[in-house]
Amino acid sequence: MHTTSLLINAALLGIGATIFMDLVAWVRLRFFAIPALDYRLVGRWMLSMLRGRFQHQNIMQSPPQPFERSIGWITHYVIGAVFALVLLALTGPNWLQNPTILMPFLIGLLSVGFPFLFMQPAFGFGVAASKTPAPTIARIRSLIAHLSFGLGLYLTGLCLSLLLVKGATS
Numbered sequence: 001m002h003t004t005s006l007l008i009n010a011a012l013l014g015i016g017a018t019i020f021m022d023l024v025a026w027v028r029l030r031f032f033a034i035p036a037l038d039y040r041l042v043g044r045w046m047l048s049m050l051r052g053r054f055q056h057q058n059i060m061q062s063p064p065q066p067f068e069r070s071i072g073w074i075t076h077y078v079i080g081a082v083f084a085l086v087l088l089a090l091t092g093p094n095w096l097q098n099p100t101i102l103m104p105f106l107i108g109l110l111s112v113g114f115p116f117l118f119m120q121p122a123f124g125f126g127v128a129a130s131k132t133p134a135p136t137i138a139r140i141r142s143l144i145a146h147l148s149f150g151l152g153l154y155l156t157g158l159c160l161s162l163l164l165v166k167g168a169t170s
Contacts, residue, residue, distance in 0.1 A: 009096055010088050013156050014081030017104075020152025021080070021145060034141065037115075040064070043072030045122060059123040080149065083111050087153055096164060099157030108150020112142050
């Protein structure tokens, strides 16, 4: 597979998996009143890094930035595509021809390390949300979100594999 098609497939896979993750978050909010991460905070963090500030006492008390919501959502989807690229790098691009669930599940599980070890401490929430009012609940919510991303990788991979098969036979 050429680099261009690898990047396109990783982008499609990551976007699809992130959409699935967001649908799960919407269901959790709509039916169980469980809020998801406010991606404005991700945008605020990204924009503050451009100004040399990588860590916050509490990012929710940092001043809002212009376009933080848009930047946060774009970042969310770019990160999804990067994790999809990791999946394809580890499994090989042929994984898309016959997707299996183990590696996407592991990627989803391991991807929770990113918020636990980088984002939450940078937001002022502590390692693995240790400085939040209910760390265990925050950890479980992060784990569910990232496992849903892993399931989304698998399901999107299945959809893409059907498109690849259909494209090869037409």
